[in-house]
Amino acid sequence: MPKLTKKLVEGTAPIARDQFLWDEALKGFGLKVSPAGRRTYVFQYRVGGREARSRRFTIGVHGEPWTVEQARTEGRRLATMVDRGEDPLLEERRRRQDAVSLEIEAYVDAFTNRYLKIHWPSSWRDGAAVLKLHFVPGWKGYALSQVKRRDIALIMDRLADRPGAARLTFATLRRMFKWAVERGDLEHSPMVLMSGPATLKSRDRVLTDAELRAVWLAAEQMPMPFGPMYRLLILTGARREEVAAMDWQEIDLAAGVWTLPVARAKNNVAHIVPLSLPARQIIEALGPKRKGLVFSTTGKTAPSGFSKAKRRLDELALQQMKIEAANAGGDPDEVEMLQYRIHDLRRTLATGLQRLGTRFEVTEAVLNHVSGAKGGVAGIYQRHHWSDEKRAALDAWAVHVLGLMAPTPQGANVVPLRRRTL
Template sequence: MAQGKITKRSVDAMQAGDRDAFLWDTDTRGFGVKITPAGKRVYLLQYRMGGRGATTRRYTIGSHGAWTPAAAEAEAKRLLMLVSQGKNPADDKRQRVREATDLTFDAVADRFETLEVPKRWVKSGGFVKDALRLHLRPKLGKRALPSITGQEIVALLDDLKGGPAMRRNVYAVAHRLFRWSQGRGEIDRNPLEGVEAPKPVASRDRVLSDNELRLVWIASDELPRAFCALVRLLLLTGQRRDEVAALEWQELDRDRGEWLLPSARAKNNREHLVPLSPQAVAELDALAGGEAWPRKGYVLTTDGGKSHVSGYSKAKRKLDGEIADLIEDDAAPVLPWRFHDLRRSVATGLQRLRIPSDWIEAIQNRRKAGVAGTYQRYAFADEKREALATWGGHVAGLLAVGDNVVPISAAK
């Protein structure tokens, strides 16, 4: 059995014969290099699991060239450490191969999206997938899940360009994915255990003034028709952005002037009747091209009803630019706002019009807490219709300033 220090020179000097030949290292026990009859040189480790009486095993480290002698010896020492701990290097190799395929972040995220997201996030699964696609996969996609540390996730969150709400939401998605994978036995521990979540975002209190609402309405006329209608329906109905954006014609009844939001689409899983003011009906007429509304398909669409609008951030930036252009040079700019602030602005505006709080809660489908939520089931259908008609009239009044009358709806 040939022995000697394994170096580049000694490996290059090995000669191929009619069968495999070996050179065993004199410093690292069990570390060797094999040369085949074809002249291929391969580094390997020979070891036993369980002492002298156990079967001798060989583990292939890799080919000469892909591995240097020094790197191969370092790997042999690492494997010998595993052997001393009672761990089989072959099992370690299988685990490393699995980590490079089945346990990459991308692979686990694919399973997470298929198996867990539809069950846990029935209505907001799109956000979870966006958080993975836009923020987590680009940085972690090829990494083996067991190798990812909490410090890496914290650094990733610190680098996010969004605000505190974005960081907290991405943290929540990552934490849930790691916890889910741990529960399936894919990783030993969640790297975010003990890592403090980003602080909750303070409750927003932005309410747009009547003049700001007027500017929003006028500026929306410069958006593509579907996004213009989205903005105006949010302003007229006070409903949630995603519920309005995914509105379908089959949910609407023009003769009755009603929108029936199904429980499957409502945030609180409760069917919700939204009376339509004349102003809301006018917007829908403009989308339908007349009073005969389609019977199916998405209302706010750019592809003939096959899918509903998205890309809200791009539309909002366009809207903000149009609003800025409407403001006089010596006037104060409109402070930052979000689409959800329209919902709060509608509720506040209804309060100013002396609409009772119970009516407003019913309009916005907010569930009462405690005993009241359990036993008070009155739907306030007539009251909601009266309140939204009053609000629609108020909005129409905002658009008539002096001789400058802005039409409620215009064909685009």
């Protein structure tokens, strides 16, 4: 058996049947010449000793890119695999299967349907959205197994100025790769040893739907004054001090309106807050006494102890999220609730209204902001107060918030959303 050379490969004339030339320098490496003159490099091997069946792996056709030396180098790689007890044909078959089953766009869809919708019932849309927006576009046509740690790092670098999106993207990708390992689709996650993005600065903080659900349910477990007060903060987007010092004289339950007087409103502008039905029910449930401050045991002084109450709210909210994760078959130890301030409930409402399609000017009016659309010359000539639009926006927000209170699924049994009464 001569050593294969370019001269020998190209000078071998075809005959009436396939003929094989075996390389003397590398056992199993050879050339097949077909009757039509096609020259193909092959590697022949056995896995499991002489009793095992001989198999032939096709390396490629002579020419670009397969020269003799390049084909021999590939043959050495295949020989090394065989020495380790690996079957090159089987590995190639798996590679081809992975190119289909692990194709990233299809895999993200599968992960969304088989994991996120089941185990992240309140926030699966958020997780699916960041995968579609920040991960899939750069990896169409590739397999999940081709993604390396450096690729994830580059994605996170691009999100460095968007801390909220960065945190959610990192958490969702980490869960997807862990799921792939658990299923045997991958041997290792490329995100092992990767540290997550820094904790969000408060000014960037918007609660996810899952966190908002947990905070609401936690507030339901807290007594007067903080339990009802926290739920009103979620529903109205008002400032903490504004709700804490709410006076019964400011409330018109029949009209469904809370009028914040100039003396208490920011920007020296009286603020009319339409009260959605759930907001009115919270206030009505406080009892028949309708005099003095609403959230006060004496009627004269606003509540204090906000720090202690907030710590209790956070404990109950995190406990709620861990219970839901366990009930859904997830790992409670993976659940974390990022730091947030009560003021972030206001930002969450503003962001939520935008998600619901509310006009920017209406959102500004709901928050009693004198900026943007209402500032400068526009503020002088624009006297429309958006009363009807504000009511429609806060009613829609209340429907959204209460829709999040649907029971969480047990295992894979998803329970349809239902409206919850207060």
